[in-house]
Amino acid sequence: MLECGVYQLLKKSSECEARRGKVYTTRGVIDTPVFMPVGTQGALKGIANEFLCDSGVQIILANSYHLYLRPGIEIIKEAGGIQRFNSWNKPMLTDSGGFQVFSLRSSREIKENGVEFKSYIDGSKHFFSPERSVQIQKDIGADIIMCFDECIPYTSSYEYAKKSTELNIRWAKKCKEEFYKKKGNDFHITQQSLFGIIQGSIYNDLRIKSTYEMLNIGFTGYAIGGLSVGESKEKMHSVLESILPIIPDDKVRYLMGVGMPEDLWECVERGIDMFDCVIPTRNGRNGQVFTSLGKINIKNLEFKKDFGPLDNDCCCPTCQGYSKAYLNHLVRSRESLYLSLLSLHNIYFMINLMKRIRDSLETDTFSKSKKEFFKKYYSKN
Amino acid sequence: MLECGVYQLLKKSSECEARRGKVYTTRGVIDTPVFMPVGTQGALKGIANEFLCDSGVQIILANSYHLYLRPGIEIIKEAGGIQRFNSWNKPMLTDSGGFQVFSLRSSREIKENGVEFKSYIDGSKHFFSPERSVQIQKDIGADIIMCFDECIPYTSSYEYAKKSTELNIRWAKKCKEEFYKKKGNDFHITQQSLFGIIQGSIYNDLRIKSTYEMLNIGFTGYAIGGLSVGESKEKMHSVLESILPIIPDDKVRYLMGVGMPEDLWECVERGIDMFDCVIPTRNGRNGQVFTSLGKINIKNLEFKKDFGPLDNDCCCPTCQGYSKAYLNHLVRSRESLYLSLLSLHNIYFMINLMKRIRDSLETDTFSKSKKEFFKKYYSKN
Numbered sequence: 001m002l003e004c005g006v007y008q009l010l011k012k013s014s015e016c017e018a019r020r021g022k023v024y025t026t027r028g029v030i031d032t033p034v035f036m037p038v039g040t041q042g043a044l045k046g047i048a049n050e051f052l053c054d055s056g057v058q059i060i061l062a063n064s065y066h067l068y069l070r071p072g073i074e075i076i077k078e079a080g081g082i083q084r085f086n087s088w089n090k091p092m093l094t095d096s097g098g099f100q101v102f103s104l105r106s107s108r109e110i111k112e113n114g115v116e117f118k119s120y121i122d123g124s125k126h127f128f129s130p131e132r133s134v135q136i137q138k139d140i141g142a143d144i145i146m147c148f149d150e151c152i153p154y155t156s157s158y159e160y161a162k163k164s165t166e167l168n169i170r171w172a173k174k175c176k177e178e179f180y181k182k183k184g185n186d187f188h189i190t191q192q193s194l195f196g197i198i199q200g201s202i203y204n205d206l207r208i209k210s211t212y213e214m215l216n217i218g219f220t221g222y223a224i225g226g227l228s229v230g231e232s233k234e235k236m237h238s239v240l241e242s243i244l245p246i247i248p249d250d251k252v253r254y255l256m257g258v259g260m261p262e263d264l265w266e267c268v269e270r271g272i273d274m275f276d277c278v279i280p281t282r283n284g285r286n287g288q289v290f291t292s293l294g295k296i297n298i299k300n301l302e303f304k305k306d307f308g309p310l311d312n313d314c315c316c317p318t319c320q321g322y323s324k325a326y327l328n329h330l331v332r333s334r335e336s337l338y339l340s341l342l343s344l345h346n347i348y349f350m351i352n353l354m355k356r357i358r359d360s361l362e363t364d365t366f367s368k369s370k371k372e373f374f375k376k377y378y379s380k381n
Numbered sequence: 382m383l384e385c386g387v388y389q390l391l392k393k394s395s396e397c398e399a400r401r402g403k404v405y406t407t408r409g410v411i412d413t414p415v416f417m418p419v420g421t422q423g424a425l426k427g428i429a430n431e432f433l434c435d436s437g438v439q440i441i442l443a444n445s446y447h448l449y450l451r452p453g454i455e456i457i458k459e460a461g462g463i464q465r466f467n468s469w470n471k472p473m474l475t476d477s478g479g480f481q482v483f484s485l486r487s488s489r490e491i492k493e494n495g496v497e498f499k500s501y502i503d504g505s506k507h508f509f510s511p512e513r514s515v516q517i518q519k520d521i522g523a524d525i526i527m528c529f530d531e532c533i534p535y536t537s538s539y540e541y542a543k544k545s546t547e548l549n550i551r552w553a554k555k556c557k558e559e560f561y562k563k564k565g566n567d568f569h570i571t572q573q574s575l576f577g578i579i580q581g582s583i584y585n586d587l588r589i590k591s592t593y594e595m596l597n598i599g600f601t602g603y604a605i606g607g608l609s610v611g612e613s614k615e616k617m618h619s620v621l622e623s624i625l626p627i628i629p630d631d632k633v634r635y636l637m638g639v640g641m642p643e644d645l646w647e648c649v650e651r652g653i654d655m656f657d658c659v660i661p662t663r664n665g666r667n668g669q670v671f672t673s674l675g676k677i678n679i680k681n682l683e684f685k686k687d688f689g690p691l692d693n694d695c696c697c698p699t700c701q702g703y704s705k706a707y708l709n710h711l712v713r714s715r716e717s718l719y720l721s722l723l724s725l726h727n728i729y730f731m732i733n734l735m736k737r738i739r740d741s742l743e744t745d746t747f748s749k750s751k752k753e754f755f756k757k758y759y760s761k762n
Contacts, residue, residue, distance in 0.1 A: 041710070041711070041714045041716050042707075042710070043711055043716050043718045044718070045716065045717050045718065046427075046717040046718055046720075046721070047718065048432075048698065048702070048718065048721065048722065049702055050698060050702065051429075066714075070710065070713060070714055071685065071706070071709070071710040071713070071714075075685060075686055075706060075710070078686055078688075079688055079704070079706060079707075085704070085706070085707055085710075086703075086707055087702050087703055087704075087707065304452065304456060305456055305459055307459075307460055317429065317431060321429070321430055321431065321468050322467075322468055323460070323466070323468075325452070325456060325460060325466070326423075326460075326466055326467055326468065328452070329422070329423070329451065329452040329456070329466075330422070330424060332451060332452070333422045333447075333451055333452075335422050335424050335426065336426055336427040336717060336720050336721075337424045337425070337426065337427055337428065337429065339427075339717050340427070340429065340717075340718075340721060341429065
């Protein structure tokens with residue numbers, strides 16, 4: 001049996017760093033490049049599993065910080081793991097909670113061995129160490145779990161970023177030790193995979209150092225954290241270009257928290273295999289919709305009498321079943337149905353976009369496909 | 382071709398007034414007794430048509446007052462009618478807006494020829510007459526439309542109720558005239574059916590007078606309005622028992638705004654064929670769930686570690702796909718998905734309950750079935 005999280009490179013583009021591959025997990029094989037929608041609390045906002053399955057989603061992400069606070073790890077363990085709990089019978093990934101803990105700037109304290117923070121639900125005190133985060137994620141039981149790390153804010157000084165990058169390296173070692181530590185009937189190791197996270201803010205030398213150190217520790221896959229947090233696209237691309245060539249071809253590369261449709265093309269081009277982002281569901285809730293002709297806000301007056309679908313190129317249930325005029329009415333009337341319908345469409349958009357990117361890699365026509373996509377996507381601007 | 386709204390009595394119970402029948406409409410035949418879920422703005426709150434269709438829902442209700450104010454009649458007309466607009470390709474019924482207009486006690490004024498009221502959306506002034514309400518409902522284009530009436534508040538004096546009942550009779554005549562008035566290419570008459578509404582508050586003599594007058598005017602079907610507005614169940618049943626025997630067997634009887642599972646049994650027993658109520662969706666939004674073992678609130682602590690379905694007897698997607706523990710987590714985390722999942726379950730509950738009632742009428746075992754239902758439904762009390 002293959003180890004969970006192992007990457008198989010199928011084909012490399014002849015024009016750029018883009019890669020077509022597969023990630024093997026206990027609950028299924030993931031075709032990459034892949035976009036992972038986010039179900040913070042275990043559920044994609046407003047979308048039932050049945051609809052989600054039909055969309056072609058291969059893997060979803062949940063947040064161990066939120067699940068730890070509510071419903072609590074005991075309940076998920078008792079259910080038999082997160083996929084028994086939320087009835088999503090396909091691969092899942094949990095993030096470590098680092099990003100969330102460090103977002104609570106006022107109510108957390110960083111120490112060498114971890115972070116103390118207050119629950120946003122009831123103010124109770126909690127402590128996450130690298131070891132604790134891994135234990136929690138083992139209990140949650142997703143196929144891929146992440147090292148506990150400090151996500152360095154964009155505005156950090158070089159000195160702060162350097163210290164934090166070094167701390168993250170020490171923490172990553174502890175995470176790996178904890179992950180491979182046997183404890184009684186610990187069945188998780190073969191069923192789960194631990195990814196390291198490369199940090200270093202916008203400082204390429206720190207990023208490169210972080211990459212080498214993570215490779216030294218050795219993980220099944222490598223994530224890049226702390227990007228798309230306010231820096232320019234150029235800076236983000238420069239960071240990717242400085243570190244991706246260092247990572248061996250047989251390891252999967254996951255860009256955390258990215259991104260927009262344009263990011264998928266740009267970052268696949270530079271060698272990224274996995275993405276996650278809340279944008280499809282968050283935008284859906286605000287009436288913002290991705291279409292092959294660009295982004296629209298369905299709330300706008302111009303759609304009040306537009307009886308066509310959101311996107312003529314889309315086969316999602318929303319486009320098959322409802323008109324822009326009706327969706328405009330639902331959003332304006334604050335009818336909760338619009339949440340599901342728009343989010344579902346946006347999920348389909350990202351999933352289909354990724355499929356298109358994978359198809360272009362199969363036929364080695366990535367650059368042509370990218371050009372065609374953008375020509376249409378920006379045609380109304 | 383049968384006229385839209387025509388009722389066919391198939392079988393009468395040998396034990397009570399319960400009837401098994403059919404209502405013929407342009408967009409399909411409805412098996413009665415029937416429960417109609419409410420989609421005030423044209424959509425059932427949180428439930429996509431696809432799911433709704435699978436539930437066995439035969440007809441849904443929308444509100445002409447809300448649709449008139451938003452998105453406005455022009456848009457629905459341009460779409461080709463409400464069922465083109467909301468993509469619900471089965472029968473629909475609109476209420477006249479009377480109930481909503483008269484709920485706005487402070488911002489409306491009743492005159493002989495209609496009611497002036499202010500929009501709850503932007504404060505703009507509007508006028509609904511019996512004629513205008515029928516015109517609006519013709520434009521909306523549902524299969525069954527309702528006379529414009531004053532829904533007399535429960536606390537009204539006999540004198541007020543008497544005056545209002547008489548006004549409603551005059552308005553019903555105007556509605557019928559307007560409905561059958563030909564206007565150019567008016568195709569609605571054969572495709573739509575107009576129901577009269579019996580009012581008279583809790584005063585049986587006024588109810589009886591209203592019934593005879595409505596029968597005199599002559600409608601395809603007869604609704605009973607102004608019940609379940611605060612009066613006791615005994616009073617409601619007494620009103621039904623005083624008027625239902627007067628209505629000929631070949632006319633359908635629709636009890637507006639009712640009801641709870643227990644009401645369906647009690648009122649079918651007295652001869653009601655059609656019901657509508659917001660309870661399944663409204664309760665769903667509050668975490669309240671109907672089950673064959675009675676009502677539960679899924680938010681309660683006792684369900685935190687209950688990994689069974691909401692109802693072992695239920696075949697809905699929520700019960701097939703999710704546990705009580707997970708639903709408890711979704712409600713507590715305010716994850717919008719719970720809105721759809723709980724509302725959908727409650728809809729299935731009502732639809733299946735009605736199917737069970739119809740089945741019992743087929744085999745003439747209504748009383749036995751009713752007893753069995755309540756024995757289980759109240760077994761945990």
